[in-house]
Amino acid sequence: MKIGVLAFQGGVIEHIKQIEALGHEAVKVKKESDLEGIEGIILPGGESTTMSKLLNITGMMEPLRKKIEEGLPTWGTCAGMILLAKDIDGEDKSHLGVMNIKVKRNAFGTQIDSFTTRKAINKVSSEPIDLVFIRAPYVESCGEKVQVLCEIDGRIVAVKENNIIATSFHPELTKDLTFLKYFLEIVK
Numbered sequence: 001m002k003i004g005v006l007a008f009q010g011g012v013i014e015h016i017k018q019i020e021a022l023g024h025e026a027v028k029v030k031k032e033s034d035l036e037g038i039e040g041i042i043l044p045g046g047e048s049t050t051m052s053k054l055l056n057i058t059g060m061m062e063p064l065r066k067k068i069e070e071g072l073p074t075w076g077t078c079a080g081m082i083l084l085a086k087d088i089d090g091e092d093k094s095h096l097g098v099m100n101i102k103v104k105r106n107a108f109g110t111q112i113d114s115f116t117t118r119k120a121i122n123k124v125s126s127e128p129i130d131l132v133f134i135r136a137p138y139v140e141s142c143g144e145k146v147q148v149l150c151e152i153d154g155r156i157v158a159v160k161e162n163n164i165i166a167t168s169f170h171p172e173l174t175k176d177l178t179f180l181k182y183f184l185e186i187v188k
């Protein structure tokens with residue numbers, strides 16, 4: 001399969017390496033034409049405000065939004081989750097705004113408060129996986145059709161709505177490919 005990774009900044013290479021490790025083709029998406037022919041897209045962690053500015057500058061915001069709304073399988077990690085959210089706590093504008101979730105940015109504290117934990121995500125696999133949080137957002141509330149995949153200390157950190165999944169944590173920063181396999185199943 002051919003999987004795009006939004007490649008302006010952030011954890012791009014880590015996602016690409018894992019896609020290739022599973023024998024699939026990874027495409028760096030930096031302009032509208034890169035969206036052609038991809039079967040899924042990953043919006044990596046990084047800085048959501050910067051990525052949003054670059055989506056606007058490159059004229060990709062609208063075409064990408066349209067593709068996702070038309071059903072392109074999409075996975076946002078951390079900043080990617082913020083790009084997808086319809087609502088961002090304390091901010092009056094969203095970015096792609098395609099997922100019925102309200103997120104709180106930097107919700108677990110500052111950079112120093114980044115942490116790793118382990119948990120089994122039932123819908124993904126029965127084995128526990130490492131969950132890495134870096135200035136992570138969490139989901140404050142979500143629409144009826146949003147499926148909650150994982151909560152940590154009562155905070156929602158992984159969600160799915162139709163063709164879109166979003167995680168507060170970074171599976172691409174671990175050796176575990178379980179979550180990526182789960183996303184690729186959705187793409188398939």
Ligand code: GLN
Nearest residue numbers: 045046047048078079134
């Ligand atoms: N705090 C960042 C943001 O708001 C997200 C952090 C991350 O992606 N690791 O964009």
